[in-house]
Amino acid sequence: MIQSKVSLASHTSYRVGGPAEWYVAPKNLDEMQASLAWAAEQGLSATLLGGGSNLLISDQGLSGLVIGTRGLRHTHFDLATGQLHVAAGESLPRLAWKAARLGWQGLEWAVGIPGTVGGAVVMNAGAHGSSTAEILVQAEVLSRFGKLEVLTPKDLAYRYRTSNLQNSDRVVLQATFALQPGADPALVLADTTDQLRHRRSSQPYHLPSCGSVFRNPGPKPAGWLIEQAGLKGYQIGGAQVAERHANFIVNCGGATATEIFQLIRYVQEQVEQRWSFLLEPEVRIIGEFQHS
Numbered sequence: 001m002i003q004s005k006v007s008l009a010s011h012t013s014y015r016v017g018g019p020a021e022w023y024v025a026p027k028n029l030d031e032m033q034a035s036l037a038w039a040a041e042q043g044l045s046a047t048l049l050g051g052g053s054n055l056l057i058s059d060q061g062l063s064g065l066v067i068g069t070r071g072l073r074h075t076h077f078d079l080a081t082g083q084l085h086v087a088a089g090e091s092l093p094r095l096a097w098k099a100a101r102l103g104w105q106g107l108e109w110a111v112g113i114p115g116t117v118g119g120a121v122v123m124n125a126g127a128h129g130s131s132t133a134e135i136l137v138q139a140e141v142l143s144r145f146g147k148l149e150v151l152t153p154k155d156l157a158y159r160y161r162t163s164n165l166q167n168s169d170r171v172v173l174q175a176t177f178a179l180q181p182g183a184d185p186a187l188v189l190a191d192t193t194d195q196l197r198h199r200r201s202s203q204p205y206h207l208p209s210c211g212s213v214f215r216n217p218g219p220k221p222a223g224w225l226i227e228q229a230g231l232k233g234y235q236i237g238g239a240q241v242a243e244r245h246a247n248f249i250v251n252c253g254g255a256t257a258t259e260i261f262q263l264i265r266y267v268q269e270q271v272e273q274r275w276s277f278l279l280e281p282e283v284r285i286i287g288e289f290q291h292s
């Protein structure tokens with residue numbers, strides 16, 4: 001069912017963002033195809049929304065049709081091949097715990113990434129030296145015009161936190177991951193718990209964020225560059241450069257998307273002044289923002 005004027009704040013980890021002009025959450029391929037066809041007929045843009053954990057959506061909201069993917073659910077652990085077939089809307093942390101409980105290794109790093117499988121395939125999500133690109137066997141993808149394709153990591157031109165699905169109009173429907181079954185579940189659960197514990201101690205998990213705001217630029221990580229520019233704790237309205245990790249901008253309560261956006265720009269300016277280097281946002285900034 002297509003709805004009008006649906007608030008997107010509750011669909012993003014930042015807890016900000018205005019309404020979608022139109023919103024739909026298809027549960028299967030037919031509903032996804034019908035949603036894309038409806039948008040095309042109406043001459044509307046279509047924006048995919050997974051877990052909303054790497055999105056900064058404008059306070060003015062988004063025009064066109066926003067397609068939430070969380071209704072796309074299906075998980076199959078194939079013991080014969082060691083492959084996991086999973087629909088785009090499944091939660092990555094839930095999947096990591098499920099794999100651990102079954103004694104399958106290879107997803108422990110994903111436990112702290114609060115997005116969906118589709119978002120991970122698009123963003124090449126990764127942590128602790130591992131990434132989606134390394135475990136992906138293939139992704140089933142739908143073009144805006146309804147063509148189904150099966151793509152390999154090579155087709156997706158994966159690099160650090162990047163794929164050619166970003167800025168494309170293709171929709172990830174399903175992914176196949178290669179994992180290693182047969183381990184002792186207690187060991188995999190212990191590793192998974194450790195990864196989450198480490199993350200909770202080094203990152204500000206208690207406040208809404210988008211994870212790292214900027215990609216790491218090279219020899220020095222973004223968090224180091226930002227901390228050395230003296231920006232830890234710097235605040236615009238309810239948006240703050242986190243004390244625990246300078247590459248996180250957190251919503252301390254009541255932040256607007258505009259304030260977060262202004263703080264992103266301020267950090268870029270300050271780091272550029274200090275280090276002559278323009279940090280590149282990892283967070284996807286969508287909708288209208290005023291560039292002052």
Ligand SMILES: Cc1cc2nc3c(=O)[nH]c(=O)nc-3n(C[C@H](O)[C@H](O)[C@H](O)COP(=O)(O)OP(=O)(O)OC[C@H]3O[C@@H](n4cnc5c(N)ncnc54)[C@H](O)[C@@H]3O)c2cc1C
Nearest residue numbers: 048050051052053054115116118119120125126172210211
């Ligand atoms: C607390 C926290 C910690 C984080 N830690 C990490 C980390 O360690 N490593 C890391 O890599 N990231 C991390 N992130 C960022 C984020 O979780 C990842 O980028 C994640 O992969 C985004 O997935 P999502 O489903 O939320 O995507 P969204 O934020 O909803 O969307 C991201 C982009 O993908 C597109 N998209 C989403 N689903 C589909 C689909 N099915 N088909 C086509 N396009 C789609 C969207 O249009 C958008 O352009 C963190 C975020 C938070 C809040």
Ligand SMILES: NC(=O)C1=CN([C@@H]2O[C@H](COP(=O)(O)OP(=O)(O)OC[C@H]3O[C@@H](n4cnc5c(N)ncnc54)[C@H](OP(=O)(O)O)[C@@H]3O)[C@@H](O)[C@H]2O)C=CC1
Nearest residue numbers: 013091093094097112113114115204205206207208209210
């Ligand atoms: N700072 C921020 O902006 C945000 C941070 N986060 C953090 O990101 C992480 C992921 O969040 P989220 O995507 O909500 O998922 P969670 O990790 O909170 O939980 C997802 C599912 O994983 C399973 N699970 C959780 N803990 C365990 C465990 N110890 N053992 C076995 N299974 C477990 C449960 O599945 P089942 O019910 O099937 O057993 C649960 O429903 C969390 O640490 C959360 O605090 C999340 C959102 C925003």
Ligand SMILES: C=C(O[C@H]1[C@H](O)[C@@H](CO)O[C@H](OP(=O)(O)OP(=O)(O)OC[C@H]2O[C@@H](n3ccc(=O)[nH]c3=O)[C@H](O)[C@@H]2O)[C@@H]1NC(C)=O)C(=O)O
Nearest residue numbers: 127128129202211212214215216221223224227244245246
């Ligand atoms: C959270 C994300 O991914 C995270 C991922 O969870 C972690 C763990 O693997 O490694 C990356 O962070 P990161 O490079 O900041 O890792 P950390 O280990 O926290 O920091 C690296 C180094 O930066 C320095 N650092 C970090 C934060 C800070 O405030 N000050 C500082 O000086 C420290 O020297 C630290 O040793 C990913 N970020 C990027 C942009 O690649 C995300 O992409 O959203």
